[in-house]
Amino acid sequence: MLGRVNLPNAITFSRLVLTVAFVIVVSRESATHYGIGLALFSIAAATDFLDGWLARRMGLVTPLGKLMDPLVDKILVCSAFVFFSAAGLCPVWITALILGREFLVTGLRQVAVEAGEVLAADTLGKWKTTFQLTYLITGLVWLTFSNLDDPGALAGFLASLASPDGWLMRISLWAAVALTVVSGYNYFHNSRHLILK
DSSP, rough: GGGGGHHHHHHHHHHHHHHHHHHHHHHTOOOHHHHHHHHHHHHHHHHHHHHHHHHHHHHHHHHHHHHHHHHHHHHHHHHHHHHHHHHTSHHHHHHHHHHHHHHHHHHHHHHHHHOOOOOOOOOOHHHEEEEEEEHHHHHHHHHHHHHSSSSSHHHHHHHHHHHHSSSSHHHHHHHHHHHHHHHHHHHHTHHHHHHOO
């Protein structure tokens, strides 16, 4: 079976490995480990765009890819939000809202699969993911550079820009929250024929 996994899908599955490594590393709670976590998370986020682009470019869009790509994204993002809430950077209710939405949409996708349909990520869902990743990467930048003993001018600037009290984290978080709700509603509205059978 592994021999039939194409390159875009292999990149998707590699994101799971990166997610596990990210969770292990950031749990160590030091500037060095946060920096490694930032690198791992950023690479994983980049593969989110790479696998889809390659699949379309190489003509390798598959039902497996359409199903697994958003699912793996959810595992990565939800893991990071749980960590952020544990670290005091994100209100627990926001993490609960995001987790709830992702579980519900995943369940809806399973219903669609059983009905012979595949629900790919829509435009609002992709924007939601973009703002979530922006928020999470910004927070990891702040954790990394604000915990340095002697950050220097550049690191100090990055820590200031990425501060939880700054505009970047606030705007990206609330945009992610709004799009989480709206895109979740759209999934259910557009798939109501599957639920109301």
